[in-house]
Amino acid sequence: MAYVAKCTSSPPTPTTLPNPPLSSSAAAATTNFVSPPTSQQSSTPVAVVLSPCAACKILRRRCIEKCVLAPYFPPTEPLKFTIAHRVFGASNIIKFLQELPECQRTDAVSSMVYEANARVRDPVYGSAGAICQLQTQVSELQAQLAKARAEVANMQQQQANLLALICMEMKQSAEPLWASHLADTTCFLDDATLSAPWEPLWT
Structure with missing residues (x-):
């Protein structure tokens, strides 16, 4: 009889345990996971990744x-x-x-x-080699410029001498003509020679 009493007795009701309180971080994670994305979150501009230097x-x-x-x-x-x-x-x-x-x-x-x-x-001289080469070119060009200036000065001196010689020759060629004109006095008669044939008439 005791056995039947045990079998016919109602089973014990299960006890419900209270849920443990969630931490703030877990609650925030649960909230973020459950909540759908808002329009403000979707409109956030995406960061542009620039190319490295x-x-x-x-x-x-x-x-x-x-x-x-x-x-x-x-x-x-x-x-x-x-x-x-x-x-x-x-x-x-x-x-x-x-x-x-x-x-x-x-x-x-x-x-x-x-x-x-x-x-x-130039692994040996580097930029110094290029600088020396340029300095050599500058020296050569300066020498050529000095030579050209000397030639120009020489030509100018020759031109001046030639002009002086031409002027001297022109002056010398003009002097005999002027002297011949002065020496030719046949066209001029002296007063004494003109009056000599007429003197018997007046005496």
């Missing part, structure tokens, strides 16, 4: 916003940084640019690129 692309590093090399080595001119980096090195270029004011950095980069190109063409 040629220096950072060659060095395979992230190009930061205030990159020192970006204004002077654009991504469209990779060879410019390649040559400068080959001769000077990236760290030396950055250090050199940081020591200069911004108004002088463009000229400094142009000078470094020119010197790097000269060093690649």
Whole structure:
């Protein structure tokens, strides 16, 4: 009988446990996951990823916003940084640019690129060889100019001498004619010779 009583008794009702309180971060995550995207979130502009500069692309590093090399080595001119980096090195270029004011950095980069190109063409003398060659050309041109000026001065002196000789010859050729005119006095009669035949008539 006791066994039947146990079987016929109603089963115990299950007890419901209270839900544990959610933390603020979990609640925010649940809320963000459940809530659909609003129109304000969908209208947010997407950040434009700019192309890294040629220096950072060659060095395979992230190009930061205030990159020192970006204004002077654009991504469209990779060879410019390649040559400068080959001769000077990236760290030396950055250090050199940081020591200069911004108004002088463009000229400094142009000078470094020119010197790097000269060093690649002439590994022994570099830009000094090009400068010596230009100085030699300048000296040769100055010598040619001095020679041309001397020739011009000589020609001017010869022209002056020729003009003086022509004037002297013209003067000498004119003097005999004038002397012959003065020596020819037959056309002029003296008063004494004119009065000699008429003197018996008057006496």
